[in-house]
Amino acid sequence: MxxxxxxxxxxxxxxxxxxxxxxxxxxxxxxxxxxxxxxxxxxxxxxxxxxxxxxxxxxxxxxxxxxxxxxxxxxxxxxxxxxxxxxxxxxxxxxxxxxxxxxxxxxxxxxxxxxxxxxxxxxxxxxxxxxxxxxYRNELDDEDFDGEGGFVYFDEDQEEFEEEEDVKEEEETPKPIDPRWEQLLKLKNKEQS
Structure with a gap:
């Protein structure tokens, strides 16, 4: 107390x-x-x-x-x-x-x-x-950032460019889409319209 x-x-x-x-x-x-x-x-x-x-x-x-x-x-x-x-x-x-x-x-x-x-x-x-x-901090810095679990940043222009590239690829060669991704794409498209 x-x-x-x-x-x-x-x-x-x-x-x-x-x-x-x-x-x-x-x-x-x-x-x-x-x-x-x-x-x-x-x-x-x-x-x-x-x-x-x-x-x-x-x-x-x-x-x-x-x-x-x-x-x-x-x-x-x-x-x-x-x-x-x-x-x-x-x-x-x-x-x-x-x-x-x-x-x-x-x-x-x-x-x-x-x-x-x-x-x-x-x-x-x-x-x-x-x-x-x-x-051990210096050693760990080298090990931790070997590409796994890092962050990737890109701007909206880059995202639009990649989406356009994806559309072109889909038109050329249709690929089966994982059902989980398909649901997410539907939600995304619904939000945008």
Missing amino acids: KFWKTFDIEVIKFREGQHEIDFEIGDSFFQHFEDNEILEKGNLTTRVIMDKGVNVIELTFHIQGTVQLTCDRSLEVFDHPLDITEKMIYKYGSEEQEIDENVYMITRDTPSINVAQLIYEYILLALPAKKIHPD
Whole structure:
């Protein structure tokens, strides 16, 4: 219980205007989240800039430091740097409820806002999908982009040109079409007409 209280911002005590609140994030922080299987250690500082207005409280989170990750490839532990800036808006209303992922409604007599869960989520969202030790990143760049799973970009003119070429080919040599593609083509043609 004491842990959670250290991440309370007692908004009711602050006057309107801008205020800065700092939080230190150490290894023990990550142990308080049950669903945590990725992070166990980290050394981060979170500066929350609170802009308190008449009808809204805007919190800007700036999180900096390192977290310890395990490489997906070598299983070696390494420090991953983080530098995150996120915003959360609290609007005054009749009840406490989440409006969307960046806006939350609170009542005027809400004494405090606990930011521990937000900080934890911002850190998790900033982690890379592939956790690769810095020693192996250059090797992985060469392997990952061998043509499979890459993105291909082309503009509409190119698409029209290719469609014209496809029509010419179909006129010359009719080929059986996969029924799934046939359904998609019908939908596409229906949209265009």
